[in-house]
Each structure stands twice: as C-alpha cells, then as structure tokens.
Amino acid sequence: MQSLKPFEYVEPATIEEAVSLLSDYADKGKLLAGGVDIMPRLRHRKIKPAFILNIKKIQGLDYIDGNGGDGLRFGALTTIRSIELSPVIRKDYSILYEAAHQLPSHQVKSMGTMVGNLCVGTPASDMATSLLALDAELKIVNTSGEKILPIEDFYIGVGQTVLEPGDMVTEVILPSVMPGTRGSYQHLVRTRADISKVCVAVWITITDGICKQARIALGAVAPTVFRAKKAEALLNGRELDQDVIEAASQAASQETKPITDLRSTAEYRKEAAGILVKRALNKTLERAKA
Amino acid sequence: MKKEIAKFTINDRPYELLVESNVTLAELLREQLDLTGTKCACGVGECGSCTVLIDGKPTLSCSTLAIAVREKDILTIESLATREGLHPIQQAFIDHGAIQCGFCTPGMIMMTKALLDENPDPTEQEVKEGIGGNLCRCTGYVKIVDGILAAAESMGKEGGR
Ligand SMILES: Cc1cc2nc3c(=O)[nH]c(=O)nc-3n(C[C@H](O)[C@H](O)[C@H](O)COP(=O)(O)OP(=O)(O)OC[C@H]3O[C@@H](n4cnc5c(N)ncnc54)[C@H](O)[C@@H]3O)c2cc1C
Ligand code: FES
Numbered sequence: 001m002q003s004l005k006p007f008e009y010v011e012p013a014t015i016e017e018a019v020s021l022l023s024d025y026a027d028k029g030k031l032l033a034g035g036v037d038i039m040p041r042l043r044h045r046k047i048k049p050a051f052i053l054n055i056k057k058i059q060g061l062d063y064i065d066g067n068g069g070d071g072l073r074f075g076a077l078t079t080i081r082s083i084e085l086s087p088v089i090r091k092d093y094s095i096l097y098e099a100a101h102q103l104p105s106h107q108v109k110s111m112g113t114m115v116g117n118l119c120v121g122t123p124a125s126d127m128a129t130s131l132l133a134l135d136a137e138l139k140i141v142n143t144s145g146e147k148i149l150p151i152e153d154f155y156i157g158v159g160q161t162v163l164e165p166g167d168m169v170t171e172v173i174l175p176s177v178m179p180g181t182r183g184s185y186q187h188l189v190r191t192r193a194d195i196s197k198v199c200v201a202v203w204i205t206i207t208d209g210i211c212k213q214a215r216i217a218l219g220a221v222a223p224t225v226f227r228a229k230k231a232e233a234l235l236n237g238r239e240l241d242q243d244v245i246e247a248a249s250q251a252a253s254q255e256t257k258p259i260t261d262l263r264s265t266a267e268y269r270k271e272a273a274g275i276l277v278k279r280a281l282n283k284t285l286e287r288a289k290a
Numbered sequence: 291m292k293k294e295i296a297k298f299t300i301n302d303r304p305y306e307l308l309v310e311s312n313v314t315l316a317e318l319l320r321e322q323l324d325l326t327g328t329k330c331a332c333g334v335g336e337c338g339s340c341t342v343l344i345d346g347k348p349t350l351s352c353s354t355l356a357i358a359v360r361e362k363d364i365l366t367i368e369s370l371a372t373r374e375g376l377h378p379i380q381q382a383f384i385d386h387g388a389i390q391c392g393f394c395t396p397g398m399i400m401m402t403k404a405l406l407d408e409n410p411d412p413t414e415q416e417v418k419e420g421i422g423g424n425l426c427r428c429t430g431y432v433k434i435v436d437g438i439l440a441a442a443e444s445m446g447k448e449g450g451r
C-alpha cells in the first residue's frame with residue numbers, strides 16, 4: 001500500500017495558535033480533525049500539504065451545550081458518535097440524530113467530527129442536509145476575528161465551501177426549537193454502507209394545524225445541499241394535508257439539479273427526491289399528530 | 291522531515307519509538323513492531339479490517355497518524371489472548387464458524403470488544419449496527435452475528451473480562 005508523502009506535523013494548543021499557523025502556511029497547510037476524509041486523500045496524493053495541523057489537542061472543542069428551548073451549540077471536535085448518543089439531540093433535534101444514526105460505520109462515527117463532515121463540502125452529506133433544515137450557523141475564526149455564518153451560505157460548489165486558507169470552524173450553533181416543531185430525515189442508498197444518492201430533511205413548526213415555518217433541505221441532487229424554497233412556500237400558512245404534500249413534493253422535485261453518476265441517473269434522482277420529500281412530510285404529519 | 295521519539299502504550303506495554311510524521315498507526319504496528327494481527331485491506335476507511343481500540347474507542351488504524359496517538363492507550367488483537375487461553379470473543383468466533391479466510395477477523399473482533407464493553411447485552415439489531423463498518427467477503431455475516439451474541443452471553447456469565 002502506498003505510504004503518505006512526508007509533511008511537517010504540528011499540534012497547536014489553542015484556537016489562536018491554530019489560526020495563526022494556518023494563516024502562515026496559507027495553501028501549504030491542511031487542518032486535520034478526525035482524519036476520516038483527509039487520510040485517504042493524502043494516501044491517493046489528491047492533496048499534498050507541506051504542513052499538517054492537528055487540532056485534536058486543543059482543549060474545550062468537544063462539547064454539546066444547551067437544549068431545544070435555549071438553542072444548542074457543539075464544538076469542532078464533537079464527533080458524529082457523540083451527536084448520535086446525545087439524549088438532547090435525539091429528543092429536540094431528531095433529524096440530526098437520524099442523519100448521524102444512519103451512518104453505518106461505528107469507527108467513522110467515533111473518529112469523524114461533525115464539523116469535519118461539513119467542511120468536506122460534499123453535496124451528499126447527510127449531516128449538512130439535516131443541519132440546513134435546522135437552520136444551523138457556523139462560527140468561523142481567523143487571525144482577523146470571528147464571524148457567524150448561516151450554513152445556507154457556507155457551500156459554493158461540489159467540495160467547495162467559503163472557507164479561505166487560515167479559516168477554522170470552531171462551533172456549530174442550532175437555533176431554539178419552537179413548540180410544535182417536528183421533522184423527518186429520509187434518504188436512499190445503493191447498499192447500507194454507501195453514501196446517500198438522495199437525502200431529504202424536513203423541519204416544520206405546526207401551530208393549530210397550520211404550517212408556520214417549513215424548511216425542506218435536499219442533498220445529493222444539486223452541486224450543494226440546498227433548501228427547496230418554492231416547496232416551502234407552498235406549505236407555509238397551509239394545513240399539511242395530502243393535496244399540499246403532493247404539490248410541495250412535486251415542487252421540490254422540480255427544484256433539484258441532479259447529475260448522473262455511478263450511483264444513479266439524474267432522472268431517477270429527480271423523481272426520487274419528490275418521493276422522499278413526500279415520505280418526509282407524511283412522517284412529519286404522523287409525528288405532529290402523535 | 292521531522293523524526294520524533296514518541297512514547298506509546300500498546301497492549302499495556304510502554305514503547306519509545308522513533309516515528310516519522312507520515313507513518314500511519316497501521317504501518318507502525320505492522321512494519322515497525324511486527325504486530326501483524328492488525329490487517330489493512332482498503333487503506334481508506336471503508337472496510338474496518340484495521341480496527342484497533344484507542345482509549346477504548348474503535349479506530350481505523352489506516353486512517354490515523356501514529357504520531358497523533360502517542361501517549362494514548364492502544365489495544366490490538368494481540369492483547370486479547372492470555373496465558374490462560376483465548377478471549378471469549380475469539381473462542382465464540384471459532385465455535386460459531388465466524389471465521390473463514392480470517393482477514394476481517396481481527397478488526398471484527400476488536401469492534402466486537404468495543405461494542406460489548408459499551409453494551410454487554412446487545413440485541414441482534416444492535417450487533418448488526420455495531421459491525422456496520424466492518425466488511426467480510428466470506429461469511430455472509432450470519433455466523434459473525436451468532437458469534438458475537440454467544441460471546442456476549444459467555445462474557446455475561448463470567449462477569450465480563
Ligand atoms: C465508511 C464511511 C462512511 C461514511 N458515511 C457517511 C454518511 O453516511 N453520511 C455522511 O454525511 N458522511 C459519511 N462519511 C463521511 C464522514 O462522515 C466524514 O468524512 C468525516 O466526518 C470527516 O470528519 P473528520 O473529522 O474525520 O475530518 P477530516 O478528515 O479531519 O477533515 C475533513 C476536511 O475538513 C477540514 N476541517 C476539519 N475540521 C475543520 C475545522 N474545524 N475548520 C475548518 N476545516 C476543517 C479539513 O481540513 C479537511 O479538509 C463516511 C465516511 C466513511 C469513510
Ligand atoms: S484498511 Fe482501514 S478501513 Fe480498510
């Protein structure tokens with residue numbers, strides 16, 4: 001098996017040190033978290049950094065704080081496994097639990113960080129799809145300061161985020177959950193172990209039977225994860241009945257811009273996206289009535 | 291490139307080793323220490339054959355830099371059998387025909403150890419989900435699941451190990 005190309009290895013002790021080194025190294029540096037995504041890229045020589053900067057030794061980045069009532073935050077080193085095991089997330093942010101739980105590999109969930117998953121930038125990320133429906137925000141730090149960015153503005157293309165060399169994501173912030181909010185996560189895979197070929201996350205606040213705020217996020221059916229806003233508009237202010245669900249599912253399907261690859265054809269993805277939105281809306285309705 | 295002397299605890303034994311930063315844990319174990327029980331099949335995180343435990347957590351040694359886990363507690367398949375005999379998981383795998391070519395077995399057994407340490411009495415579904423990151427080309431998994439459930443039962447009787 002091919003070994004890795006040599007690089008300098010550094011372990012910053014603080015966020016300040018990390019972003020200062022990242023800014024010095026510029027495009028010669030690469031930040032390492034769980035390594036699940038980077039290590040295969042290093043092995044296949046897809047990236048050839050001169051410096052690897054391991055952030056795992058920075059204290060205080062592995063936490064889950066808060067609850068649905070107040071909003072919740074987790075850090076750059078919080079693993080997918082910790083998210084899956086968190087009782088608060090399972091209860092108050094169920095679609096994030098569902099996205100984490102479906103990941104088949106225990107090892108990947110224990111090693112991989114949620115933030116690392118987001119930073120890879122693949123449109124097939126179950127986690128990004130779910131966090132987009134939840135309207136999450138990311139805290140991005142560099143040597144000039146920090147800013148908070150909605151996850152909706154984080155992705156610009158396949159494998160591309162707005163992060164510049166020198167930027168580090170330190171935290172993910174979830175808004176508080178309004179009473180009556182329910183949702184569902186749905187996806188299709190070739191085999192249990194493969195990545196999603198279509199994924200859908202729905203998160204809706206229903207008051208007195210009426211949709212007050214609906215968010216529908218889709219993954220793997222466009223260059224980035226995206227919100228089906230035309231479909232959302234069909235739901236807002238309406239009762240979630242079969243006619244509305246059918247219309248919203250069709251609208252969401254029309255909003256996709258899928259490609260054909262080894263997992264599926266574009267036509268199949270477009271149609272399946274509509275079916276998954278319908279399933280997710282029906283599941284949400286069922287949960288709202290429960 | 292930097293070479294560093296680093297301290298490791300592997301299978302409860304302390305080591306001081308000269309490691310290069312680009313060496314993976316799988317390479318350190320197999321090539322530097324001759325601990326060839328740990329297997330490396332895909333090398334990219336997809337198959338689980340290289341699974342070891344780091345501070346008790348199931349970890350893919352092909353996707354871990356050795357230097358990043360210095361000072362940590364590393365357990366490989368070689369840690370399980372003692373002078374008294376095989377570990378109950380190893381015995382249960384043999385008894386239930388859960389091993390054919392054996393290439394997936396060390397990773398499968400280390401994942402099983404992590405699973406049973408966390409959940410000593412898993413359901414069949416929990417066992418299947420627990421080994422979701424471990425591929426086996428031979429057995430069809432049924433006998434592996436049987437072996438894991440039997441191991442859980444025998445370890446429960448013994449009061450764990
Ligand atoms: C077998 C397998 C199954 C998988 N299944 C799924 C699945 O079902 N669904 C899914 O969504 N994903 C899946 N994945 C992807 C996996 O979840 C991600 O690769 C993993 O979570 C990446 O996190 P990491 O901490 O290991 O990141 P790393 O590999 O360490 O880093 C990934 C990238 O993010 C950057 N980065 C990491 N942290 C930060 C930070 N704080 N600030 C800025 N940049 C950062 C790194 O520089 C790098 O470019 C799977 C992967 C494998 C191998
Ligand atoms: S060799 Fe590590 S996961 Fe396959």
Ligand code: FES
Nearest residue numbers: 390394426427428
């Ligand atoms: S026994 Fe051969 S791969 Fe599992």
